[in-house]
Amino acid sequence: MIRNIQINMSVQLIALNGNKLELCREGIDVLEQSNNKTRTPLLVVAIAGLYRTGKSFLLNKIISTISKSQNNTNTINNTNNATQSNSNNTFSVGQTTEACTRGIWIQDPNITIRGARLIFLDSEGLASLDQDESHDAKIFSLSLLLSSYFMLNTQGVIDEAAIDRLYLVGEITKRVCVASNINPNPNETTTDEQKDLSDYFPPLLWLLRDFHLSLEEKGKKLTENEYLEKSLADRTVTKGRRTEERNDTRRALRQLFRKRKVFTMVRPCLNEKDLRKADELQDDSLRPEFLAELNTLCTIIQTDVQKKNILGTEVDGKQLIVGLICFLKPNTTAIEHVLTFSFSFFSKSIICFNVIFFVVIFVILLLDNT
Numbered sequence: 001m002i003r004n005i006q007i008n009m010s011v012q013l014i015a016l017n018g019n020k021l022e023l024c025r026e027g028i029d030v031l032e033q034s035n036n037k038t039r040t041p042l043l044v045v046a047i048a049g050l051y052r053t054g055k056s057f058l059l060n061k062i063i064s065t066i067s068k069s070q071n072n073t074n075t076i077n078n079t080n081n082a083t084q085s086n087s088n089n090t091f092s093v094g095q096t097t098e099a100c101t102r103g104i105w106i107q108d109p110n111i112t113i114r115g116a117r118l119i120f121l122d123s124e125g126l127a128s129l130d131q132d133e134s135h136d137a138k139i140f141s142l143s144l145l146l147s148s149y150f151m152l153n154t155q156g157v158i159d160e161a162a163i164d165r166l167y168l169v170g171e172i173t174k175r176v177c178v179a180s181n182i183n184p185n186p187n188e189t190t191t192d193e194q195k196d197l198s199d200y201f202p203p204l205l206w207l208l209r210d211f212h213l214s215l216e217e218k219g220k221k222l223t224e225n226e227y228l229e230k231s232l233a234d235r236t237v238t239k240g241r242r243t244e245e246r247n248d249t250r251r252a253l254r255q256l257f258r259k260r261k262v263f264t265m266v267r268p269c270l271n272e273k274d275l276r277k278a279d280e281l282q283d284d285s286l287r288p289e290f291l292a293e294l295n296t297l298c299t300i301i302q303t304d305v306q307k308k309n310i311l312g313t314e315v316d317g318k319q320l321i322v323g324l325i326c327f328l329k330p331n332t333t334a335i336e337h338v339l340t341f342s343f344s345f346f347s348k349s350i351i352c353f354n355v356i357f358f359v360v361i362f363v364i365l366l367l368d369n370t
Contacts, residue, residue: 268287
């Protein structure tokens with residue numbers, strides 16, 4: 001039985017229980033309710049990045065801004081200004097060094113775009129002191145797998161340190177395979193395999209937060225996307241293991257995210273005390289430059305977000321649940337590379353038929369998740 005979950009509430013979708021990732025009942029209810037009485041495709045926007053970098057705050061502002069633009073009275077009443085960091089209807093925002101979001105949280109703000117339901121996923125921050133790289137890889141992989149539009153949240157410029165922090169992208173290519181093209185050596189990934197995987201990866205929007213520099217090279221102004229492509233180009237000035245590892249990460253980003261953009265945003269406010277409680281501030285207390293960029297960002301998201309699609313089939317809430325259950329199911333062989341699962345599609349006459357197909361999988365979610 002589907003329980004009534006208040007629209008606009010953020011609830012946990014994936015939780016960590018011991019060393020296992022588990023699907024939460026409240027998150028299931030949100031996905032089931034997204035169908036209402038008819039099958040409704042999903043637009044799934046996910047955000048990932050280092051912990052304590054303002055991901056949840058930004059998602060709350062995005063939801064509030066898009067809701068206002070949609071003229072949805074119910075949503076506006078529930079999300080306007082996001083005045084409380086612990087409010088039930090927003091993603092939780094903390095003011096300390098402790099990681100705030102745990103696992104993956106979901107919110108359905110009752111927004112429809114091009115006949116599909118827009119939902120948001122807020123993921124646990126990477127590189128927190130109380131989690132390891134394996135946990136980070138699982139959360140990062142799940143966010144990618146579930147989304148149809150992926151936002152990578154970092155601070156400042158794209159430098160070598162930023163590339164280092166994205167080692168997870170390179171690691172994922174070693175742990176992911178397409179059923180039709182299984183590499184006998186999982187520790188090596190060819191360019192052709194990365195191109196195959198890119199068919200299953202969502203568009204990437206790389207957010208550069210607290211960005212205050214001019215985009216220039218040798219006195220020539222660069223567009224944001226020119227800056228991104230130059231940052232992702234291989235480095236050949238120096239040789240060595242670290243340089244090659246970084247170039248591997250760059251190649252993985254180029255191959256896996258064929259649709260990619262970068263977007264810069266200034267700090268939401270200048271006063272440090274205000275910054276610690278930015279989620280409690282009214283819009284008129286935030287920098288006009290930040291609000292202008294926020295409006296532009298929301299336009300980009302609404303324009304570029306795609307319906308969640310697997311092998312040409314638009315996915316609804318119930319089908320996404322089926323996939324989640326499969327991905328979180330403990331592996332019994334520890335070497336499984338192919339996951340088969342079926343989705344049930346219902347026509348208006350309530351005739352059910354199954355479509356069984358092979359999909360890209362994240363082996364890391366199946367290995368040692370016991």
